[in-house]
Amino acid sequence: MTHSTANPADRVLRVGDHTFDSRLFVGTGKYPDLEVMKTALEASGTQCVTVAVRRLKLGVPEGKSLLDYIDRQRYVLLPNTAGCFTADDAVRTARLGREAGMSDLVKLEVLGDKDTLLPDPAGTLEAAATLVGEGFTVLCYTSDDPVVARRLEDLGVAAVMPAGAPIGSGQGILNPNNISIIIERATVPIIVDAGVGTASDVAVAMELGADGVLLNTGIALATEPVRMARAMRAACEAGRDAFLAGRIPKRRYASASSPTEGTIAFAGE
Amino acid sequence: MTHSTANPADRVLRVGDHTFDSRLFVGTGKYPDLEVMKTALEASGTQCVTVAVRRLKLGVPEGKSLLDYIDRQRYVLLPNTAGCFTADDAVRTARLGREAGMSDLVKLEVLGDKDTLLPDPAGTLEAAATLVGEGFTVLCYTSDDPVVARRLEDLGVAAVMPAGAPIGSGQGILNPNNISIIIERATVPIIVDAGVGTASDVAVAMELGADGVLLNTGIALATEPVRMARAMRAACEAGRDAFLAGRIPKRRYASASSPTEGTIAFAGE
Amino acid sequence: MTHSTANPADRVLRVGDHTFDSRLFVGTGKYPDLEVMKTALEASGTQCVTVAVRRLKLGVPEGKSLLDYIDRQRYVLLPNTAGCFTADDAVRTARLGREAGMSDLVKLEVLGDKDTLLPDPAGTLEAAATLVGEGFTVLCYTSDDPVVARRLEDLGVAAVMPAGAPIGSGQGILNPNNISIIIERATVPIIVDAGVGTASDVAVAMELGADGVLLNTGIALATEPVRMARAMRAACEAGRDAFLAGRIPKRRYASASSPTEGTIAFAGE
Amino acid sequence: MTHSTANPADRVLRVGDHTFDSRLFVGTGKYPDLEVMKTALEASGTQCVTVAVRRLKLGVPEGKSLLDYIDRQRYVLLPNTAGCFTADDAVRTARLGREAGMSDLVKLEVLGDKDTLLPDPAGTLEAAATLVGEGFTVLCYTSDDPVVARRLEDLGVAAVMPAGAPIGSGQGILNPNNISIIIERATVPIIVDAGVGTASDVAVAMELGADGVLLNTGIALATEPVRMARAMRAACEAGRDAFLAGRIPKRRYASASSPTEGTIAFAGE
Amino acid sequence: MTLTVNGEATTVPTPSNVEDLLRRLRIDARQVAVERNRTLVRKTDYAATLLVAGDVLEIVSFVGGG
Amino acid sequence: MTLTVNGEATTVPTPSNVEDLLRRLRIDARQVAVERNRTLVRKTDYAATLLVAGDVLEIVSFVGGG
């Protein structure tokens, strides 16, 4: 049995013109080395990997570079604007990323400050408007604020990516109420981005009805990144399936799983 | 890639003389029909299924019975003592189950009352002592009380099965602190039993370090039991892998996943 | 012993030019009737009450109005801009409120949509800048986003009022991590506004270090509003005292409160 | 306004033949010194204090002792059996406590092990039966297991005291579902004992409907014990009042507290 | 002349100022605030503020709110 | 003679053993277990276990449970 036949009824995820069978988006930062990253990406089953845009180091003889470890037949590149704190910087970085990657996808981040790395709403909205206007397929990192999420959808982003918790914090989904409000009102895919610490965090996000999850540190800095990548893949499939399967309601008291009738005659009966 | 090669480093789970590759234990009650149950059990990947012991209905022409839907080459039978409220009733039921199933395994339940279906500690300890003495391999349902768990281990049970929440309640792991204290001090496998509502509950239990999870209602009463069975399987593997992989610590503030140096010159620089 | 002498070491709360002994801010909407409101306000101990600005009903003989039930020697009026969805509407409403109440205080709300009543960050920032420029003492309702909170402080608001949960939802503090990040970085008072359902929610907010709590529905729609008002008052004092008193750290295992030595000789010793 | 008139409708708490206006029970261990303890007990408003029974140190000239700091006109003594790990040891200790204190009250603890200090159910039940038979008014420490709670009630204890979390752990109420099931089915007062770390924990316990809370370490080891004692008192009153006042239900979305009609004409209207 | 007051067409004599309008509507000026054509009218300017046909007036007071 | 089988009065010829009872009730012995007067009867003892008037028999099999 393979997983593709195990999930016969699920539809592919569409983001702009791209379609994905895997709903996991994985970053390429912070791995012990690029070989581990390559194996972890494979284990994760992802079809889309984020990359950062940074100055080439001049005068340094070029060794192997990141892209030598990323099979572009297998993975779609998703350049990010990480490290940008203004709309203008993010737009410039996005343009460079598109030119370098020959891809229209961009993970837009306009950050508010260095302590929280949470997005700046005003800058994010401004940059999103510009990039949508320039034809980018914008996957937009944002807080878990349902109002900002809606504004971004109105601007035409291809996917809204609310933070579950601060980047790299590993705290999981801090405010499931907000995330599920965003999902319930969404007109584009919602991909939970940032904050995932372990597999159950991914499952929880998908069970809320998220269309996908993006993560990086949770895999890259785990003691065993490859095993954790496998865990994240399975958790993403588990959470998606559980969402589609329709879970039982919660009850405060018990409900027997074995028949309550037909027991043998008990002492005293 | 198959899941068995994807988990090369995990060891099998030993419970008494039995070994299991799958760490999911699945009940056979409450499915829409026995065909759905059969398919769901396959999808779950389980190798051990619980069954209840009940009076045969006399004078009713025998149609197909439960065991016609359970391939005993594939699944080990785990008769339970569900519905018993005294040690004596549970012991008698366990003996009948062993004789009917020709298996030394028993899931011991001595319940305290019908509202909570939570175990009666005194009755459970008494019945466990008797059954261990009679050579049963006792998998013992109990509350999440670490003291009772230890007493059961001292009596020689093969596995301790603390409740995450009341049977059938779907509330998940209500007290992770207690469950992890039980796990940290355990000398036998700890299998979280009861309370699982959805896939992430299974992942959470396994991430706490549980050796396995037993569930029934969460699959059987889901809108799509077969899909939920698949979800539970994946969640169990995800949680186990995440536990073994060593998750990142939680932080309150952010930690960048992309390099903080090497950005292009920003406005104002 | 009275409560005022019981808190000798606490400082008064300063918001703009105003000082308050009570850290509870209470709304005047939704009470069964104005007599109940009056008694509840007294029981709450508040010194500052919010009021809404609405069209006078023309042609209706004036009976007793809201202000007939509010002793302005005892309570500072805090007109709000509830119901406004643009910066311009909020600014106009704030100006009307100032003129009607002869108070420079305004609770600024610029809402994003009618389902969530969560604030619109862009509109809120715009209106805050305008009103600060016009000399208002702005207490600004906002989401729990630490970045927006900081932007508002930079604009010169007198207090930031992050939502614990959607207005009237009674869910308490959904994201304590965000609220405490806001508090840790604050340069003005942080007053948790919206979402409070019961007394412990107030205590939790104050224990996080909030400078105050604003609530309305939790009191007004309780079965017994006056008793709930008393509860909120006590919870506010309790949470504030607990914050100042320095709580014990959390431990996973136990630590005896009675001496572990000096017990009598036990059986077997 | 005093608190006694502020809570006109509340009834006194009856435990055996004793009645209490205050629902807080406070331990006397671990304070920086006995003067601080004395002041903290006063600030807490408690009318019942727990004490431990320990060997007198022989040959040491007697200085001031614990009882010199406890006004027995004001406080009822509640001797405990802390440190006992068998029913027999607890019974002997209880008898000594009664003789020393000339009080029929006993806080029964029969502990399971030194790491968790959680109660041993079998030993607790055995000792409770004996002490009830000897005429003690037994306030019985137990886990949060609803089945054991019911067994203790059946034996005739005067109050059941479930642990919110391990003694001294400061984790609060780890399993509110269990505590509220115990409360809903109770025929005697339920006093949450152990685990309280800060004021909101007390409020939460009372809001669940507990009849009282017993705590020690949360006050004694706070940075400022006297202030924390005041906080605990206020939180107990707050939680009790909130429970009686009937809180609003939780909603996922918002509900306006200001009128949604009657706003001024907005831009675009 | 006809004005819009709180969304409703209202006829008043010409000339009228804000003070006249309030008196005509039997409104106690102390507890209200008035806006004319989206601009606040200070209480001290009521008498001096002449109304013009087509003016849009908002007259507000405080009601319970949170 | 009359026995109680699974809570119901049941008449069987005298003498009868457990094997006879199961055959009479058309029960496939392989999938059941039998208890007589609260004591288990091993499958190997069915033929040797003579029933006595007033015996209380429980005949059980597996059903779905969790």
Place this chain on the structure above:
Amino acid sequence: MTLTVNGEATTVPTPSNVEDLLRRLRIDARQVAVERNRTLVRKTDYAATLLVAGDVLEIVSFVGGG
């Protein structure tokens, strides 16, 4: 004769009763309780309770606890 008092060997004259023992140890009887060989001695029985060589006594009082 030698007794064990609170775990320590203690020599007292023969005969001694519990009251004698407390006086000898300069213990105020009002705030303590006494157990002899795992059985409580009521305060009213102190004088009547003669000690025997080898007796194990526990003399306790209250200390801070939770």
Place this chain on the structure above:
Amino acid sequence: MTLTVNGEATTVPTPSNVEDLLRRLRIDARQVAVERNRTLVRKTDYAATLLVAGDVLEIVSFVGGG
């Protein structure tokens, strides 16, 4: 002439275009992107884009990020 490339002063012959610059710096043009004075230079425009003294160039590539 002197340019600023990735924040560092860099001297190149006059005239030079972007293609010349990359070749001189031994940079494989396929994996980079170039910005001149805060405006992107498309790969197809490298040869046609003449550099001017004082130009600020950014030459970037992809690195690991999340």
